[in-house]
Amino acid sequence: MITLKINGLETTVEEGTTILEAAKFLGFPIPTLCHMEGLRSYGACRLCIVEIGEGTKTKIVSSCTYPVEEGLHVRTSSSRVMRARKMIIELLLASSPQSKTIQDIASEFNVKQQRFRQEHEDCILCGLCVRMCEEQMVAKAIGFRGRGENRSIGTPFDKQSEKCRLCGGCMYVCPVCSLRCTYTEPDKAICGGCGNHYVPCIEKEQFDDLMCYMEPCVECEISND
């Protein structure tokens, strides 16, 4: 058993537990995008970063991959963590504003504007689908290709995979892809179904009044009519 302090609260957990699990056990919320119970931790989205250490010798690590250590001091939302986390959310918003998941996180952390050039990417390469396919569906039909800006997810050589059983697990876990959000029958949609094909509201402007779950958005008002 390992004893550590999270946000000043001492706790004892089993060896091999990650900081994320320990924090959740204590009830400290840590946002995640690439983490899912039942799948191996990956540490790609960096949202779950926490500050470890004491005094001047602290560093930032991803809590989902960092195993607890004896006597470790963890802070889950120090100013240093929050500064980085907000920037990460801003980067996410700048690239994938249509994702309901990202919108929710942004709203939760009061990030209302992004300052970069607007993009509309439907993948943040969190790798949930790759791990889902490999670990739960035991298919290994898809994987990462390329590196840096050319990194992408797909089947080998983009050929239709014989391993793929079209189970849809990859789509189910995806926090970003538009396949989920453009569902045409709102009552079957996973996200609650505003039915938007594109989210028009969050470009460069502040969007706190335009989020569909806060105020009726245009699409919703039409469907209410």
Next chain:
Amino acid sequence: MLKVSSIDELKELFGMVSTNHDQSRPHIVICAGTACQASGANDIIRVAKKYILQNQLLDTISLRITGCHGFCEMGPFILTQPQGAFYHKVTIYNINRIIDAVIADDYVEDLLYRDPKTNIKYNKQEDIPFFKKQQRTIFSKNQEIDPIRIDDYIANDGYKALYKVFSNFSPEKVIEEVKVSGLRGRGGAGFPTGFKWELIANQPSDNGKYVVCNADEGDPGAYMDRSLLEGNPFSIIEGMTIGAYATGANEGVIYVRNEYPLAIKHLIIALRQAREMGLLGENILGSSFSFDIRIVKGAGAFVCGEETALMRSIEGKVGEPRQRPPYPVQKGIRGNPTVINNVETWANISFIINMGATEYAKIGTDGNSGTKIFSLVGKIKNTGLIEVPMGISINEIVFDIGGGSPGDAKIKAVQTGGPSGGCIPVSKFDLLIDYDTLAKAGSIMGSGGMIVMDENTCMVDVARYFMDFLKAESCGKCYTCRKGTQRMYEILDDISRGKGTLEDLDLLEELALVVQDSTMCGLGQTASNPVLSTMQYFRAEYERHIIQKRCDAFVCKELTGAPCQTGCPVGTEAWRYIAHIARGEYEQAYLAIREANPFPSVCARVCNHQCEEHCRVKTSGGEALAIRSLKRFITDRVDPSIYKPERSTEIQKPPVAVIGAGPSGLTTAHYLSLLGYRVTIFDSEEKPGGMLFSTIPSYRLPRETINKEIDSLLNENITLKCNVALGIDVSIDQLFEDGFKAIMISIGAHKSKPLQLENEDADGVYPSIEFLKAYNIQGEQLARGRVGVIGGGNSALDAARTALRQKGVESVTILYRRTREEMPAFAEEIEAADQEGIDIQTLITPLKVITKNGVLSGLECCKNRLGEIDSSGRRKPVPIKDSEYTIELDTLIVAIGEDPGVDAIGPADSSNIDVTKWNTVKTDDNTLLTSRPGVFAAGDVVTGPNTIIDAIAAGKKAAIMIDRYLHGVELDQPVENKLPDVYIEPIEVESEDLSIIDRAETQMISVEKRRKNFNEVESVLSVLAARKEAGRCLRCDLEFTQPEEVDEECLVNEGGAT
């Protein structure tokens, strides 16, 4: 090959090898490292072999082909032993002379290395400045060893360390030695090697342990690891064997880039020889210790140099870092404890054991022991690999070993540590290099890349370049690293295109700090360094890109446009008139010149031609186009009256006063008059022209040229009032009372600075301005007998050459405190003075004016030498003790600079015009407005002594500002960047003309004909010469103006498809 199966046999082998290796025989050593091979070493080797065989010299001389020696700039080179001579840039034609000389124990004098600057000849390699300050403990072995012969290695203390370890060291003792030595990982992070080894030695393992050599050297510009592997692969193998013995590992891996074919080849040969000799494999030297090494070739991903990614790559997976802990020493390759060290670290091991750890720890500084190999590249004279003790200063590396800048551009910064390193500015070059100080300065040691940058390097572009590299080479796993580098690149790219904003700069910094903080591996954590360090030290350069839309290094394409145009203070479209000259369209060429510059004929003679400084023919290694001569060709040929400026007929505009009728004042008055303002110009002299008349001698600028040009600028909107001096006849207050709505002060800088020496007021001592004015305006000849001129600027040269032409002058001597290279005067002026017989003495400081009865009789001076480099990057003149001497003089002219006569404006409290501590008028840089509303100032009175073209530019700007002021418009408006926008079809260049690379030089009249009169010295280019010269233009404008070619065939096809 003999197999060694015990320690004693190894000892026997040492004896055998040393008797076989006769070192007293003459050797010629040819470097065949990759750099030398590229510059032709293979041919040299072939010819050398042939010569030796043909002349049956096999028994008299030995030929050794080795890896890199480091001085790659001078390759291919040959070293001779025992003479120790160093022959550089050897060709196949002189190799036979070198071989003959070696046999005769002699030197080939004319091929020996000479310092390009001092021209001193060096007989011995170790005396050459490049080698002298180095401490080549590891790297010097390269020149002793043929890397594919294990015998050579053994004969040079090879495997002595292994022998020592096996005969009396326990594994713990080896680790203790490495710990005591203080060796830190040479891969960049600087983790103490001994501690790492101890950690892994204490790790339990069932399936064995690994030692890994990280040779995934991917930094642009760094190649020391490659040179070690190519030149001395056995030292790495021996080091790894000792490391494995100490840590209990039984398998070794060398992870090397596939792009290093020669290194891989030499490694394969070396491993095979070591195995055959029994120095690798089962039961080494008869002990129970078994160890072997295999090579894994990396596919070239930069991130695979990161240790966790490297391990995955060795396992055959995608190179992608993972979270540490667990560290490789706990869980490495296939879950087994693994120790990973850099090539250079491994190369140090045998050296430490041989030398003894305590001795080794004495090299370098406390906490940073040993030597470090750097690859010194970029804008530096001596490109190559250097090995220096830790704690050496950057100054010593760049200036003493590297020889400083290769051209005349000043060195600005050095980039260390590869793409994730940072830039250190020249003001911090006294930093002592070690892991900790570099990190503190915002950079990293990295694997030892050192890229030197000069003024022609744009720091925004540097950051952009590295970010481009990193966004492609990030593994892409961490969102912050992948997206962060992309976004940082996006912002940097915007700035380099002139589209950035100051908010972008803040965002960039914020993002960079977050990427640094929140990324998992070393690549991402250091990826922000190029941005953060350039922003820390060169923020002004970023801001200049954003606000002024200027790239001072002329690198960022969209801010530079055509460099000749951007380089010109008034923005003359030089490319345009050059293109017209090439086409024979001289009138259009004149219009292009005149549109930007109201003084074309004056500038065609005396401009300092900043356009030529930036000409791309010059910056890409050739001779700049003779742009000023081409301008002279046009202005001499075309009637200026073809240019008819449009004058506004609006007459209601308020009156403006301009004080000072020099180039800037006249320019302002001219442009304001065209806008319809009534302008009154006041000048204290008899006629307008200011500096043009009073100080520039007529042999450079004939008087009628000035007169004509000034006449063409005047019109009925301008009233000229001469002999009216500010402060005496008029005052600012009075002018406002007289109804002037705006006042422009452009009274120039007409007060010579005094030497502040004793007896300076003696008869025969003149300030240069007074001396020049006396002749140019009153025709008074003040110089006589022996004339001395103190100073090195244009004013000094003008005074000296004017004095030479005066009656009763016997000789003229210029005295300057630095060297000729540092003289601020134009090079062509210095040369002309030289030709005319003026004695230019440098490194001299005047101490005392000597007088006889109140009349000058001589000057006491002392000699200087060049001392330390100051913050300007120049060496300071330092007086030499007891070097005082006296020269006899009849006339002394003091030309050490000028001050504006700001006292004419009146005291600041009554005039309300602020003055700087340099006695210049204080203005807002962007608006030229002084501290008093409605009063503007421009020209030398603001900048201090400056060029004519800068004065004209300031005058033009003042006209715009005064117009805005009188219209009540905001003065400070965003700058628009002007790019070439007129397409002029280039002429067909004959293929034989392409071979013309020499710059057209204008003819000077002969020294005899010009020495004693004031006739114009320079003549004009001929038509043929001018058009040929214009044909040399690279036409940088076409990049922006060339109409897109429409491929008709393509159009037809597309039409068919739809």
